[in-house]
Amino acid sequence: MAQEHYSLQNFQADFTQAIVAADEEPRLLKEIIPAGKLADGSAALAVHRDGYYARLTEALGETFEGCWYLLGDEDFFTLCREYIDTHRSTCYSLSDYGEEMPSFIASHPNYQDTPYLKDLARLDLAFMETFHAAPHIPLSINAITQLGIEQLEKSKIVFGPAINLLVLDYSVLTLWQSRTLEQVTNSNLLSPVEQATHLMMYKIEQQTYIQPISKEQSSTLSLLILGQEVGAVVKLAEDNSNDYDLAGVFQIIGTTGIVTKIETK
Amino acid sequence: MILPTNDRLFPGVGLRPTHYPFLEDESSQIRVKWFEAISENYMDSEGRPFQMLSKIRRDFPVALHGVSMNLASTDGLNPHYLKRLKLLVDRISPMIVSDHLCWTGINPSNIHDLLPFPLTKESLDVVLKNVDQAQTALQRQILIENPSTYMSFKQSEYSEWDFLLEIVRRSGARLLLDINNIYVSAKNVGIDPWRYLQAIPSDLVGQVHLAGHSNQGEFLFDTHSTHVHSEVWKMFAQFMQQNQEIPFMVEWDEDIPEFKIVEDEVFKGVEIIQQATEIKQEVADGTGALLTTELSS
Numbered sequence: 237m238a239q240e241h242y243s244l245q246n247f248q249a250d251f252t253q254a255i256v257a258a259d260e261e262p263r264l265l266k267e268i269i270p271a272g273k274l275a276d277g278s279a280a281l282a283v284h285r286d287g288y289y290a291r292l293t294e295a296l297g298e299t300f301e302g303c304w305y306l307l308g309d310e311d312f313f314t315l316c317r318e319y320i321d322t323h324r325s326t327c328y329s330l331s332d333y334g335e336e337m338p339s340f341i342a343s344h345p346n347y348q349d350t351p352y353l354k355d356l357a358r359l360d361l362a363f364m365e366t367f368h369a370a371p372h373i374p375l376s377i378n379a380i381t382q383l384g385i386e387q388l389e390k391s392k393i394v395f396g397p398a399i400n401l402l403v404l405d406y407s408v409l410t411l412w413q414s415r416t417l418e419q420v421t422n423s424n425l426l427s428p429v430e431q432a433t434h435l436m437m438y439k440i441e442q443q444t445y446i447q448p449i450s451k452e453q454s455s456t457l458s459l460l461i462l463g464q465e466v467g468a469v470v471k472l473a474e475d476n477s478n479d480y481d482l483a484g485v486f487q488i489i490g491t492t493g494i495v496t497k498i499e500t501k
Numbered sequence: 502m503i504l505p506t507n508d509r510l511f512p513g514v515g516l517r518p519t520h521y522p523f524l525e526d527e528s529s530q531i532r533v534k535w536f537e538a539i540s541e542n543y544m545d546s547e548g549r550p551f552q553m554l555s556k557i558r559r560d561f562p563v564a565l566h567g568v569s570m571n572l573a574s575t576d577g578l579n580p581h582y583l584k585r586l587k588l589l590v591d592r593i594s595p596m597i598v599s600d601h602l603c604w605t606g607i608n609p610s611n612i613h614d615l616l617p618f619p620l621t622k623e624s625l626d627v628v629l630k631n632v633d634q635a636q637t638a639l640q641r642q643i644l645i646e647n648p649s650t651y652m653s654f655k656q657s658e659y660s661e662w663d664f665l666l667e668i669v670r671r672s673g674a675r676l677l678l679d680i681n682n683i684y685v686s687a688k689n690v691g692i693d694p695w696r697y698l699q700a701i702p703s704d705l706v707g708q709v710h711l712a713g714h715s716n717q718g719e720f721l722f723d724t725h726s727t728h729v730h731s732e733v734w735k736m737f738a739q740f741m742q743q744n745q746e747i748p749f750m751v752e753w754d755e756d757i758p759e760f761k762i763v764e765d766e767v768f769k770g771v772e773i774i775q776q777a778t779e780i781k782q783e784v785a786d787g788t789g790a791l792l793t794t795e796l797s798s
Binding site for chain 1: 541542544545546547548549550552569573574575579582604606607609610611612613614616618619621623624627650651652653654655656688689690718719720721722
């Protein structure tokens, strides 16, 4: 009896299942001639399966430094393994892998005792995003103040593309910043408290900075980043002075260099 | 006796983030003539990696080497990937754009590996169609690299070299000949690496890769983690005698040493070509027969 044609498409589907789900179709195993002294097709497939886990784990390790720091090697590698088993990579760049890690951690039964781990993951992701964002040439504060109030109110402020506003549920910034230290001297850092934390991450030249901001500053900055005219934001701030902090935002603009351009009508 | 000068030879190395500080601070000490960058590391980054690539490109020719084009995919190539790669190509004006004879996943997943497949007429048609899609989208010729393999397939109807040669002859692409991969694959699947090498006409080769591999006991593994194996150097010497102007480079991706060590490694290639040429000349002069036998093993 003639053997059924094993199409390339079926071969690739079977091969994929063998790598990502350790599900080895007999027709695939029968087809493989293992290299060297590898025992059989299964052993040859394991070379690629091991490589798959190793590459994705390495990519997650590069992105989620803060989570790795908190969990230690064993727990972090377990987390990676579970994430890889449930999240196939669909991106061509390994550095983009892991964007669902914060929600994965948030719903993971093992991490309900460390609810701030998801916030560390969010900081890790934001840091990577900022790292890959384009740098900008900061506009000097003089260029902004020279405009005069009337003209400024008719303007839109253009921020550098690397600016990233974050709202976290826990006070994890100090813990996250200590991820590059060999040893944490203050053990209190390991238990961040539940407290809404507003942060601004940005980049000047190739250096990434992060600073806590108030909720009101965050709300005001969000509107400006979205392209609202300064005048409209001024009006909103006047009508809702408890919710917005325009003066504080201009102080941040003046000291950080996050603005790249003023677009005036 | 005419020895090849360094001007004719074209040694390069891979551009790796580990070396960015050295390349920024000690650029006057760089001896290689070109760099190869992994395309995917720069396609979606405007940050430090891209700034570094742009800086290097101002002073050196650059080749873009991909690992995710997915040339043997039955789903065709990802148009978004090609669009991003074309943007990078337009910005960098690379001397070479290359990827591998492999597939990397079925739509929409990416396994991030250079996966093998049976070398059949069906596969040949798939790869030819994809190479055409790539060259049309990029509006330029691409180079295709022979991969390292850890298995072969009963269905295969071609040797790897015949398959590759058929692809490049019919598509207008050229070969990126990885001599370490030839050695690793040949040893793994039990064929003579010299036979493979001798089947490759140098006029179809646009670039040469060298790297170190690891012996895992059961098989050779293309780890790019160490110095180039002595047998691979011998094969390199033999091949480069056909065309010394082919750009060649060393890939080092694990346990990456300082830049100078990687650079020294590729300059071993320069010395080897020069020695081989000297020996060839001595043979022509009737004085160096013994040494020639050693080189061609």
